[in-house]
Amino acid sequence: MDNSPNPTQRPSFLEEQNSVSVVNSRMGNDVSPRMRRVMSAVVKHLHELTIEVEPTHDEWKQAIEFLTEVGHTCTDWRQEFILLSDVLGVSMLVETINSRRPSGATENTVLGPFYVPEAPRYPNGSNICLDGKGGPLVVRGRVTDLDGKPIPGALVDVWQTNDDGFYDVQQKGVQPDWNLRGVFTAEEDGSYWYRSTKPRFYPIPDDGPVGKLLEKLGRHPNRAAHIHFIVSAPGYDPVITHIFTDDCQYLYEDAVFGVRESLIANFKTISDAAEEAEVGLAGVDFARPYHFVETDFVLTKRADIDL
């Protein structure tokens, strides 16, 4: 009797034709279903990519060296893999997939690396521009639910760059602490307003391997000018988002693909007292001309999100 193993039952060795199934069939029986699904898909796409581009040994080595350099660039205060995910559009895709909202709700976008929790709380109308740089700006709007009902007490947490294109945390000791950051509270009618400076575009950190990659791809590192918001209220799904200035030259070329049509805001210029009165800003203590943007936030009740 032939006791040799049945060739049809014997595991196969890796070949171009079977590589995905050979690797994935090696997983143990106790692997969690989610881990199994994710890693099977990782292996499948890695192998499909490899077969599609047929990397030479040198190219494979370059890829290994690039990933190693990205890893070595990561420190406690810099995350080059997140940057890589950002510039390849993966971060924004993950954001999009995880935030399918009902039509009419404010759309979200990437959080970015410069959020700092526990910013100072200010009364409406306060000026968060502590360094006096740039063109003065009034931001005003309402926080409502999907039916347009005001959400009094909603928190509007904002942060942005100064007129040099830097966040306070990038220029410790240069900018005042908490420059261009603050938390405002919606009034009984859902309204909030504050004073600030018009944000400008700025480059993502481009002195590392991701910057070199962008250069090889013929891409610039600039983010379209924007203001960050996290708007939250008890019982509602918080929204992490930006508004983008409608006149930024990088609006259609944001380096991390964070722009959405619905997040482009119309930045007006208020030049005289008549215009000021027309939009109801007569009480603003700003020398004219100054910038003005109106932006409403529509939150969804937690139960409205189909999880």
Next chain:
Amino acid sequence: MDNSPNPTQRPSFLEEQNSVSVVNSRMGNDVSPRMRRVMSAVVKHLHELTIEVEPTHDEWKQAIEFLTEVGHTCTDWRQEFILLSDVLGVSMLVETINSRRPSGATENTVLGPFYVPEAPRYPNGSNICLDGKGGPLVVRGRVTDLDGKPIPGALVDVWQTNDDGFYDVQQKGVQPDWNLRGVFTAEEDGSYWYRSTKPRFYPIPDDGPVGKLLEKLGRHPNRAAHIHFIVSAPGYDPVITHIFTDDCQYLYEDAVFGVRESLIANFKTISDAAEEAEVGLAGVDFARPYHFVETDFVLTKRADIDL
């Protein structure tokens, strides 16, 4: 006249439906065709993977942290990204794609991280086992071309683990320098032979993030027992390969998927003088029983490889 940009010509913002084309259309015009092809495919597969598995924010963060840890584990003497590529079968796939050889030629497999160039040259019959450990082994064979014609002067560069499962370079000061390494030269009839010890399985370095990943996947870190060879001769394509012991318990579970059917070698035991005479090893100065393996290498002329 409406001077607003034509919406059909305006670049799109990233959505689930168009994310690959939005990211790839951002590439500049001067990007090299190869870079364009490779990075387009990278983006396509990364996005397809993301849409397929729909990672939560937490899972995405875990992936970023894993890659960062892999990067931080890389040093001048340890390459954890290569290890990751190895255990996911990518290294072997790249090896396979880059070495489609004519039928009959010796197949290649992964080089591995333990090759050291310029090993000592020995006359045929020398014993490269300098620590005296393990079961004695005779390795013998011929180096020929595809027509079976001997290639005198071909170099057979060999290296392997000792009986503890370590390479000399992993145990500097413990094993003698150059233990179980050597370069042999094929005789006029293409034959070579040398003495050594039977190799054993060993684990890849599994104390880092790749080891943790293997554990989560229910996989062990062991490589099937093998001997490394680089066989070369002027005018021929050098072959980087292993032979695997046919009795290793990990033959069908090599952690880096390096095994091929054609590379499994029949390790015999020579127990008495009759057996010794039968295989023509009467002159071997080994106490019986000892191991014996016969392995031939078939090289292809450089012109035989369709580049």
